Amino acid sequence: MVLTMSGGVLSVMEINEEDNSLDNTSFELLEAGGVLSKEAGTTISAAIIGRKASHHADNVARYVDRVYVVEHEALASFNPYLHLHALEKVLKLEGPSYILMGHTYKGVDIAARLAARLKAPLTTDCIGLELDPQTRLLKRRRQVYGGAVIATFIYQGEPQLVTLRPKVWRGRAEPRQVMGDIIQVDLDINSSASKLRVIERVKEEAVRLDDADVIVSGGRGLGGPDGFKELEKLRSALAKGFKKVEIGSSRPPVDKGWISSSRQVGLTGEKVSPMIYIAVGISGATQHIVGMEKSKLVVAINSDKGAPIFTMADIGAVGDYRQILPSFIKKLEELL
């Protein structure tokens, strides 16, 4: 197969269904797409797919050459088949060589199916993206082996397809002098378009950990859900000195149902970078570390002095957290 790689870059925008807002991931994709299109000397376009997609058209048009707007009542809830159907229409019109999506529950859901349909090589959860000047192929950088290794992949094939990890790019897309064209795309949705039915969205605890000043995280070492009550005491003590203090968790407490999954920090959870991260009863598996290694100050409390978390902490205390926390909390209340 002869690769031409003569098409442009397409960034697929993300809309939050609840309030029809444009998710910040979208700007990250515009930023990364903008850089790429410059390097490749091609155009950049964007696809906005949703019930009220046109609402964002003007805003997005400031950053790209073309905006495709696919608007339809049926896109009100997130149905991967319908969103994919909409995206395929855009692809027919635009024929991009590079497609950028967010590594979010939506982006992944659409991208893997699209990759199978196009037989196009997909790399998910990228933390770095570069253009190989000779081949014009993407160098896709991502964490593998739970974060213990970083790998760069280069695949033949067109289009080049990636999902980007949120918050790696900062969302500082550069506005252009001239607004891009806005292209309305009609969508016909018949009964065969979707292989599934979305009944309803059920809201659970939705916390944001990414903007917390302090995160107090508990692991399997807490021994049960009651351990989080102890952490809550620590949290409220710290809340006197900081604006936003949140409870976090490693994965086992989520799997065991001690705490809601939106508090999970790590490879498959949130990537956080607070001023202070306190890990209690967490061993420090790589899959956890990659979620918190950007914290400024890391404190670890663990009964095993050989626990790997101590190689990742600035301050450590060895012992049973039940015995250490009370005096720790009391003293903090005095000092803060």
Place this chain on the structure above:
Amino acid sequence: MTGLRIIVCAKQVPDPEAPASAVDVDPEKRRVTVKGLMPVINPLDEVALEAALQIKEKYGGKVTVLSVGERLSENVLRKVLAAGADELILVQDEGLDDLDPYSTALLLFKAIEKLGTFDLILTGRESADWGSGQVGLMLAELLGIPAINWVKRIEVVNGAIRAAKVVHGGYDLVEAPLPALLTVTNEFGELRYVSIMALKRARDKPVDAWTLSDVDVDPSTLRKMEVAELFKPRFERMCTIITGKTPEEVGERLAVKLVEELHSLRGR
């Protein structure tokens, strides 16, 4: 029909709980090397197996576990039989390691075609080693069946699947007709405890071993992952361990040190 015919796709991986120091890279050969680690069943595929076993217990049926790879360990994979799976099928051949996600999906697709009819396919959300999280959805596309990604709860209602699909801040309740494929996420809960006795009993159960020609796959149609570069990131920090005569004292000193560090951090 007597119950549901369920297929679980399970991958053998190096133990992801091993310390990062056990994992090394060979930059020249562009391969990850893992020292002295027993392979395990990919933890999220174990979660998928747990889901399959619970569905079987509730609605009746048969659970077949399917694994593809180059050097599969029967001993390791037999755990699925000990946990309650009815059948284990290994597709093993040269050159099946480090396939790209599409080729892996293609291979599973061919094996499933050979298996015949099924109602439900379950896979883990992603693998612990390369972790691209694509194979399940690609497999569903190849089979032309509906797929629901990142499922944490499953019910069968009037011959259809009803699943809770994890989204940001909650879940979508989604329904799909059978046959269907679900990728299962860790929120579903861990695989049940498997006793040594059960593992021993599983030693005598038959395991089917297939090769590429058994599943009618031409090796030249399979592609490897294209790794251009590999390196090991360093995360280490210098840790000050707080000591004290009693845990209470440690706690107090920890607070003092934390506040001290904080001041110098803010001062900067």
